[in-house]
Amino acid sequence: MRTRSVGKSWRKxxxxxxxxxxxxLVTECPPLSQGGTEAIAQWxxxxxxxxxxxxxxxxxxxxQAPQGVSAYNEDDVPVGYAKRLADHDGIAVVLVHHVRKAGSDGFLTEVSGTNGIAGAADATLVLKRARGRAGRRTASCTSPAATSTKPNTPSASNPPPAPGTYWTAP
Structure with missing residues (x-):
């Protein structure tokens, strides 16, 4: 994204x-497999x-994935680079990715690509808004924390969701 576009988005x-x-905000970085992982680690x-x-x-x-790599590994390997950064430094690494345009039965199959993306990540969060329907949005999440049986009790550090926001369980 161009720096001017980033500035315009932040001003909005x-x-x-x-x-x-x-x-x-850093607007330039080589791909993870071509020095990006090292650049982020140094930062x-x-x-x-x-x-x-x-x-x-x-x-x-x-x-770019090397030739001869399976589609699953083509997705799994780059997520693995980000996961190693997160694990090594004890931080969250959020990968913003797209969903398929076509609908599906389960939210994990809406992630564009193979199951390698969701399979390599610690958690997957899919945010959706129905086309042409302002207001209602859904967020679906899978992670070890999402399988907890404890109720999600609102508190000062965990406010209730905003009106018009709906969470769906995996």
């Missing part, structure tokens, strides 16, 4: 508010208080 999101302290070394890295959009960071 923030309005007249200042960006959060500690927020860093994390210089910024040890980092808690999260967001890669938006994952398709531009995944790089």
């Amino acid at each position: 999101l923030l309005g007249s508010q200042q960006a959060p302290a500690g927020l860093t 994390l070394d210089r910024n040890p208080d980092t808690r999260m890295v967001v890669i938006d959009v994952f398709a531009k960071m995944r790089g």
Whole structure:
């Protein structure tokens, strides 16, 4: 994404508010398999208080798969690069990826690509908005935490969802 587009998006999101302290936007990075993993790791070394890295959009960071690699491994391997960064530094690495345009029975099959993407990730969150229907959105999540049987009790650190927001269980 061009720097000008990023600035325009942030101005639209923030309005007249200042960006959060500690927020860093990087608009250029090589693909994960071609030096991107190392570049992010070096940045994390210089910024040890980092808690999260967001890669938006994952398709531009995944790089080209070697010839002869299965479609599953073509998806699994680049997610593995991001997961190793997360595990090594104890941070969240969020990969923004697209869903299929065609609907499906289960939300995991809506993730564009093979099961290698969702299979390699610690958690998968699918956000959806029905086309032409403002207001109702759904978020479906799978992770070890999502299988908890404890009720999701709203609190100061866990406010109830906004009106018009619906969560669906996997």
